[in-house]
Amino acid sequence: MRRLLPLLLVFLCACAGPSATAGDKGGLVPLRLDAADLSRAYTPRRLALLVGVSSFDDPQWRTLRFSAKDATDLAAALKDPARGHFDQVRVLTRPEETTRDAILAALRQLRREATRPDDVVMVYLSAHGTLARDGKGELTRYLVTRDASYRAIPQTALSMDALKAEFEQLPSRRRLLVLATCHSGSGKSLLPKELEVELAGIKSGFYARPLEESSRASMVFAASDWGETAREDEGLRNDIYTYFLIEGLNGPADRNADGAVTATEAHDYSRRRTFAFTEGRQRPSAEILEVGADPVILAGRIDRTGQPELFSYNPRLDGFLLKVDGEPRLELPGGAAVGPGRRTVELTKGDAVLVRREVDVARGERLPLERLLADAIPRRALSLVGGMMSFADGKSRRELLPAAPQVGVVLRLEDLPLQNLGLLVDVGLGHGRKKLQVAPGSEVPFGYTALTLGAAVPYLWRWERLTLFAGPRVAALYLGRSFDVEAYSGGQRYFTVSPGVVGGLAWRLGERLELTAQGHGMLTYVVVDGQGQAVGFIGGNAGVGYRF
Amino acid sequence: MRRQCLFLTLSSLGLGLGACGSLDNEPFRAGTVRGRLTEFDPAVALVSVIGAPGVRASVDAQGRFTLEDVPAGPAELFVVATEDKAARVPLTVQGGQSVDVPDVAPRPAGSFFVKLHTQGSPRVTDAKASVDGTPIDATQLDDRAPRRLGPLPDGCYGLSVSAPGFISTAVQGCVDEGKQTALNVELVPEEGFAEEGCARTGCDDDSHCALDGHCVECLDTIHCESSEVCNGFRCEETIP
Structure with missing residues (x-):
């Protein structure tokens, strides 16, 4: 659109001259347009809605000392032309502005104002957070608004789901939600007693994924990780995270x-300072899917090409130490600026080195570390495996083919055909002699050859060294039996293609070697004595793989 | 993506149905048993399988026998060697293969001595009895003369008896080597059979069939002793 702007101005200027005499109908009407006004109309707007809920109607909610101040202090930084230079900052701190309906109304108003995809929109909330069972009985997070009742949270408080739904409806693709609230039962969170008892029995699995998830167009920052406590500090006279967020906007x-x-720079700064200030008790979280050019600038203007940056917010790399040229720089998630040129980048945890790579980085370049990881660990693996195959039911094992050993080759191609999917091709061969048992005590010796060819597209879950996979599989089975007994001498052959599922794991031993194991279950159609039947066919194998 | 998944699923199912070839286990569901009797009477010698009396074979001049189509699995041969010698031989039949049993030495056989009785007075005629799972049977049994069923190797057997107008009956009995075991089999008339009257069922030796269908002591004085007269279907002493 910016490229079209000069053309549009030329066109409008060309049209600005008189083209028709007075009284004529039709023709071009001269308009007086100021180029600056026109340019301003096409400049993205910067809008913020800041909410600080300090006091509450229900005395069960403890008054927060600095929530209103958090909002007004942040507003000052955002309005400051030298810092945030936001075009519009709305602050809601008064009691009548901090009810559930008032906050939702303000969000809808913001939706009407921020109409362009490139508008920068920031929503900030500082308040109590709490948890309660919603109408479906599911544990849901709530923002405690001024009119929230301690005994009727679902009916009176603002659910995070509703808040998130409003936020997601903003037309802007540069939107940021900051939650200076928590829900862990202490600090800025208050929970009903019975819920506290219930939560005490819930382990970390419940806390595994915070609500602060984001769509591709959104960034959501929280002042504390799921299960931790956001704190106000008397000395700082702010919510701790908010204090350092504002400090970061001043330039550091x-x-x-x-x-x-940028938003991620401000959050990283505040996160590190909060973590240090609280001596590790508060660890602000972020969920960021938007990578590459960071679109949300909170303060200042890009007036020069920045230093190269290395960063990762991928949960897979949480806790890894980023070293650049041997110097520890950062514990992930987060980002670090480095000097341009060739750098030795390492990701380590304890003595273990996940990846060490030489990279060339230039000014203005932003390098996601997971890309480095993806390049470092080959995504193809060829494994030699051995295992067993068998029909699932005893009758088929006795009368068709007993469980038999098998050797094979498995080829796994990761991120094919899509990211986080894999293409799994396996070939297995079993050959030997077994005995049929068509009647108790009766054993019929025979030779067999079983050949399987499978193809699967499993979903991949990958961690540092471990990869789990599971998904649909299609396999062809060839079974040949040869008999040489008094009543029958000859061969029988059968071929079928079966649908099924596969699941397995790969444990990376080093950069190249891995241990792998997988199992599959298939639904196979077989014809025995002229009668068709569907039977289960299972198999499992394990072996060593080579990544390349 | 959704369409691709659907296509993949349908293709898999389609291919799954498109199997070819077949596996045939029929030849392995039965086997052959070979053996030889050390003592036999060619006129009566017979080898069969308990539970499958239809599978049977006679012996040749050397006492050899070959049983074919014996169901695979555990089995027991029922051997009748002579009129009074027999044997049972347990073995496992291998499907599709031959099993050679060691020489069979028959032992003195026992037998059942079957007596038929009825509830009430109906007569039993044309009854059939068979020792379950063996080729031993007898026909034309009645309630007058007991019949011997054998020879039977030492062991326990079920005996099934049927007769026209009577409910089929099964009894159990065991025989010992060289001994006769008496089996009293009581037959119960079928519902309605007895009501059809003695004109159909007959009467026993001491009674006669009256016109009303009941068995009575006499119909005429000739049915009584010389010193008696028939009075009201009963024989009574004459009063001088």
């Missing part, structure tokens, strides 16, 4: 020194 957060503080 601009890690790549390009003149602007």
Whole structure:
């Protein structure tokens, strides 16, 4: 659109001259347009809605000392032309502005104002958070608004789901939600007693994934990780996270020194400072899917090409230490600016080195570390495996083919045909002699050859060294039996293609070698004595793989 | 993506149905048993399989026998060697293969001595009895003369008896080597059979069939002793 702007101005200027005499109908009407006004109309707007809920109607909710101040302090930084230079900052702190309906109304108003995809929109909430069972009995997070009743949370408080739904409806693709609230039962969170008892019995699995998830177009930052406590501090006179967020907007957060503080830079700065200030008790979280050019600039302007940046917010790399040229720089998630040129980048945890790579980085470049990881670990693996195959039911095992050993080759191609999917091709061969048992005590010796060819497209779950996979599989089975007994001498052959499922794991031993194991279950159609029947066919194997 | 998944699923199912070839286990469901009797009477010698009396064979001049189509699995041969010698031989039949049993030495056989009785007075005629799972049977049995069923090797057997107008009956009995075991089999008339009257069922030796269908002591004085007269279907002493 910016490229079209000069053309549009030329066109409008050309049209600005008189083209028809007075009184004529039709023709072009001269308009007086100011180029600056026109340019301003096409400039993305910067809008913020900041909510600080300090006091509550229900005395069960403890008054928060600094929530309103958090909002007003952050507003000052955002309005400041030298810092945030936001075009519009709305602050809701008064009691009548912090009810559930008032907050939802303000969000809808924001939706009407921020109409362009490239508008920058920031929504900030500082309040109590709590948990309660919703109408379906599911544990749901709620923002405690001024009119929220401690005994009727689902009916009176603002559910995070509703908040998120409103946020997601904003037309802007540069939107940021900051939650200076928590829900762990202490600090800025208050929970009903019975819920506290229930939560005490719930382990980390419940806390595994915070609500602060984001769509591709959104960034959601939280002042504390799921299950932790967001705290206000008397000395800082703010919510701790908010204090350092504002501090970061003054400039220190601009890690790549390009003149602007982006949302991720501000969060990383505040996260590190909060973590240090609380001595590790508070660990702000972020969920960011938008990578590459960070679109949300919170303060300053990009007036020069920034230093190269290395970053990762991928949960797979959480806790890894980023070393650049041997120097520890950062514990992930987060980002670090480095000098341009050739750098030795390492990701380590304890003595283990996940990856060490030489990379060339240039000014202005932002390198996601997971890309480095993806390049470092080959995504193809060829494995030699051995295992067993068998019909699932005893009758088929006795009368068709007993469980038999098998050797094979498995080829796994990761991220094919799509990201996080894999293409799994396996070939297995079993050959030997077994005995049929068509009647108790009766054994009929025979030779067999079983050949399987399978193809699967499983979903991949990958961690540092472990990869789990599971998905649909199609396999062809050839079974040949040869008999040489008094009543029958000859061969029988059977071929079928079966649908089924496969699941397995791969444990990476090093950069190239891995241990792998997989099992499959198929539904196979066989014809025995002229009668067709569907039977289960299972198999499992394990072996060593080579990544290439 | 959804369409691709659907296509993949349908293709898999389609291919699954498109199997070819077949596996045939029929030849392995039965086997052959070979053996030889050390003592036999060619006129009566017979080898069969308990539970499959239809599978049977006679012996040749050397006492050899070959049983074919014996169901695979555990089995027991029922051997009748002479009128009074027999044997049972347990073995496992291998499907599709031959099994050679060691020489069979028959032992003195026992037998059942079957007596038929009825509830009430109906007569039993044309009854059939068979020792379950063996080729031993007898026909034309009645309630007058007991019959011997054998020879039977030492062991326990079921005996099935049927007769026209009577409910088929099964009894159990065991025989010992060289001994006769008496089996009293009581037959119960079928519902309605007895009501059809003695004109159909007959009467026993001491009674006669009256016109009303009941068995009575006499119909005429000739049915009584010389010193008696028939009075009201009963024989009574004459009063001088």
